[in-house]
Amino acid sequence: MMKNSIPEELVKLEDKLYSFAFVLTENKENAKDLVQETNLKVLNNQNKFMPNTNFVGWVYTLMKNLFINNYRKVIKHQIYTLSRDDIYDLTNVYNVSNEGAESKIEVNQILTLLNNLDDDLKIPLELFMAGYRYYEIADKLSIPMGTVKSRIFAGRKKLSAELEKF
Numbered sequence: 802m803m804k805n806s807i808p809e810e811l812v813k814l815e816d817k818l819y820s821f822a823f824v825l826t827e828n829k830e831n832a833k834d835l836v837q838e839t840n841l842k843v844l845n846n847q848n849k850f851m852p853n854t855n856f857v858g859w860v861y862t863l864m865k866n867l868f869i870n871n872y873r874k875v876i877k878h879q880i881y882t883l884s885r886d887d888i889y890d891l892t893n894v895y896n897v898s899n900e901g902a903e904s905k906i907e908v909n910q911i912l913t914l915l916n917n918l919d920d921d922l923k924i925p926l927e928l929f930m931a932g933y934r935y936y937e938i939a940d941k942l943s944i945p946m947g948t949v950k951s952r953i954f955a956g957r958k959k960l961s962a963e964l965e966k967f
Contacts, residue, residue: 807847810856811844814857818836818860818864822835822836825941839863846863873924925938925949926957926960928942
């Protein structure tokens with residue numbers, strides 16, 4: 802049960818929210834921005850908070866969802882530059898050789914195929930392609946590491962099947 806108003810409770814959580822935001826963003830400035838965005842979201846939606854429920858859990862959930870939504874926006878607008886070797890390493894499905902234009906897959910085709918994947922497969926695969934390790938992806942998405950590995954494997958497999966059509 803909350804003893805104080807929502808703004809007062811939010812002020813008490815500030816340090817913990819910043820710590821959680823830093824874990825998510827791994828950047829001080831981005832963490833500060835995420836805390837501010839979360840505070841604004843909480844204050845704008847305080848009428849949706851159900852009394853006698855877990856306020857801290859509600860705020861953390863809002864922050865995590867804001868982070869995930871912001872991440873998705875960034876990924877949609879981010880352009881990947883992949884060399885032929887990167888494509889081979891990441892998909893592990895297409896034998897790229899130096900035989901000529903016929904053996905090359907255009908990056909735009911791969912990006913299109915990647916963007917057509919379901920978010921459950923696409924986001925972990927994009928994070929992996931961006932250089933994150935399995936445990937980092939698991940932490941960022943709040944899912945078990947085994948789930949991350951299986952989603953990356955499934956994403957590669959789907960990409961593989963699509964790339965074989967070219």
